[in-house]
Amino acid sequence: MVSNTSAIASFVEAAPPGELSDVVADIKALTSDDPNLLQSLGPAFEKYNEEQFATVKLPGGSQAVVISSHNSLGDGRYYDVESQRSFAFDHTTQRASAVQSHVLESQHSDLIKSLLKSVSTHAKEHYPSSSVGVYPIENDSLIAIVLVANKYSPNNFWNGRWRSLYLLHPSTGALTGSLHVDVHYYEDGNVRLLTTKPVSASVSASPSAQDVVRQVAAVERKYQEDLNRAFASLSEGAFKGLRRQLPVTRQKVEWEKIAGYRLGQDIGGGRAR
Incomplete structure (x- = not known):
């Protein structure tokens, strides 16, 4: 057992x-x-x-x-x-x-509350259904910044989650952590994207919440741009190379329209709906 x-x-x-x-x-x-x-x-x-x-x-x-x-x-x-x-x-x-x-006990309580407000504003502007947390950790020597955004669409056979974790050293301004993207698509198939990006950046010593959020926004914007470029490369190169010239529908795939296909039904010849 x-x-x-x-x-x-x-x-x-x-x-x-x-x-x-x-x-x-x-x-x-x-x-x-x-x-x-x-x-x-x-x-x-x-x-x-x-x-x-x-x-x-x-x-x-x-x-x-x-x-x-x-x-x-x-x-x-x-x-x-x-x-x-x-x-x-x-x-x-x-x-x-x-x-x-529960009363927050931390020498950085003012910064934590300010970060919580600023990061929440950032999350609402850029992510659907997002939640944010900011906490003192490691005996109050670090501040953990947590952001999660979920978007579920089971009726369309896909679900996705974005996670950000940042560890801020308040005295030096060092900012480390990781970004995670997890997307599952399962209409007439089963495809899952799992990707992680380590973060290593810095802001000024004894930073303000605005300084930190500007760096967070820059890091996440660059990661999203990198993902977009990777998807474009995949559809134009690697993904096309993995497919036979003629799918089971016996019709050529219009690769420039790949983003508009439903993976199982339109490319693989799945059942009609």
């Missing part, structure tokens, strides 16, 4: 954005002879939720808050700087409960 649990946990940890509940439903169907198996997957759910920056609305609240290792209080509790609340989080059901007041 240990090996089976480990294998099933890997399915949880690799769940595409917005599809964890589907994965859980499949696990239940495949392991119906062991109804207690899900209880043993708690660590996998916790790892998934923290790494994917899961979001949850607190009871009585309207704003989704972030779940990550950076705002964990231990024992399944997390805190949110903006609402000044802590809460329990069930990693299996992804629900919050037991909300309490």
Whole structure:
């Protein structure tokens, strides 16, 4: 059972954005002879939720808050700087409960609150359905900036997630971290894009929130431009080279219109709708 649990946990940890509940439903169907198996997957759910920056609305609240290792209080509790609340989080059901007041204790509290406001404005301007968190970490020597944006379109057979993590050294202005993009397309096929970009930049020593957000915006804009160029190159070169000249429809693919095709139906000759 240990090996089976480990294998099933890997399915949880690799769940595409917005599809964890589907994965859980499949696990239940495949392991119906062991109804207690899900209880043993708690660590996998916790790892998934923290790494994917899961979001949850607190009871009585309207704003989704972030779940990550950076705002964990231990024992399944997390805190949110903006609402000044802590809460329990069930990693299996992804629900919050037991909300309490929480006061931020940090020598950088003013910068953290200013960053939270500035990064939230940046996220709302550039990302759909975004959530932001800013937290003191490493014994208050660093500030973690977390941004996650989800866009789900299951009716069109695709889901996507953008994640940004920045670690700011307040005294030196050093800014490190990573950007992650995860997109799953599954109409008459199964294609997934997983890409990560490390970040290493700097702002002025003892930076203002505006200084940091300007650098964040520049880093993310460049990454998006790089992704656009990569997609253009893929459709014009590598992707075209992978396909036969005539697909099963017996009609040539118009490669200049590749972005407008529905992957399975129009290129592969899938079933009509």
